[in-house]
Amino acid sequence: MGAAFEELVGVHLNDLYGTALCCTGSPERAEELLCDVLRETFHEFPPQEGAQGFRLWVLEMLARACLERVRHRGTRPSGVAETASAPAEIEPAAPGVRLPEPGTPAYAAVGDMLRSALRSLDVETRMSVWLVNVLGLRYREAARCLGVSVQDVMASLARGRRRLHAELADKPGKAAGAV
């Protein structure tokens, strides 16, 4: 079982580290969290999950441990549930600003800006954006990882994208305006 676990960790390690980094915001804390979670889950991986289920299972363990630590540290999360029923949250922040077109230099250069903007989001929102938009999880999978409802994930994503959009809009010469 150990060899299989380690092989699967090897296949998904980049995504796991990226998730820990996204959640903690610190390479040191990300590494510590990742090692702790993998040690704790080493003997717990249910064989019935198989290789297909491993990624989602370990992402869930990682995300939940991470959120717990972040909350325990006292970082005030602005809970996704608060925004789920708040239609005003889904209003665009800067409706007049365009995003860079695919294939343009501004489009290619926007990645680092997005990374910086992602850090400014609360932990649940940035985890939703990371899991769905970057790692490609389905909403129900992201909801399972974060321990919230699908509606919460959707609201969180809408809010995250709106804020990322606003961040890009604030840098007209670099991304949003350079169309």
Add this chain to the structure above:
Amino acid sequence: MRCEEARTFLVPADEPRIADRDVLRAIEHAERCSKCAAWIQLDRRMAQLIRETFPRDPAPQEVRERVYSALARERAGAPAGVRRWRRRGPRGPRASLAVLSLAAALTLVAIATLEIVRPGGARQPGTVFVEDYLRKMVETEEIVSSDPTAVAAFLTRELGVPIRPPVVPGAELKAAEICLVGGRRGALLKYTMGGRELSYYAVRGEGRLAGPKPSVQTVEFASAKALRLVLWSDGEFDHAVLSDLPPDYLLTFAHAAGGY
């Protein structure tokens, strides 16, 4: 339906949803409302922008190593029968032998480097493989197994990419190590073939070292048997086979390992 309400049903825009009555009303609204249509389009573009441009850096090598060290410690408490990989190195009475080996290896590296310098001064592409082959006399992490599945598992977890040992008729897998070639980590697989040792390298590359067709080079040593080297690249990995076996053996191995 008001714009704000419609958007709650349609956002995020890039996920299939059950077309219930509210969603259908929201879609109908968006088709008539240019502001909502533009906003939904913007949301879809934002998702695409994140998906396509967000940097996804690989886990640093030190993180990879610490993770596997942590798992190795966990495995140390695992039930018997779990295969372990070991760190090889000079220990106890073997230390002096290892020091001698190191000196010999460094000498050979120097010789090899000199011997395969082209007349014009440029080093042949295979030099980096020869250096690592010689450096392996004194290092590092390895798994001793003839089980291709166990070796594949070891390589996958160490390198983060699935590498399967070639199964070549007449060649017996003995062990695998992690190598460092030109600053790139890769796999070194050790075989015996025709009663002699043969080393096979697979290192992530960009096809710069060799072409797709395996080609044989001979590396002459001042005081040792000539070493033969077969190089090829499949675009993703650079491959090398080294041995003092005759060229036909190396080419047979290379062809079975994917070179053509």
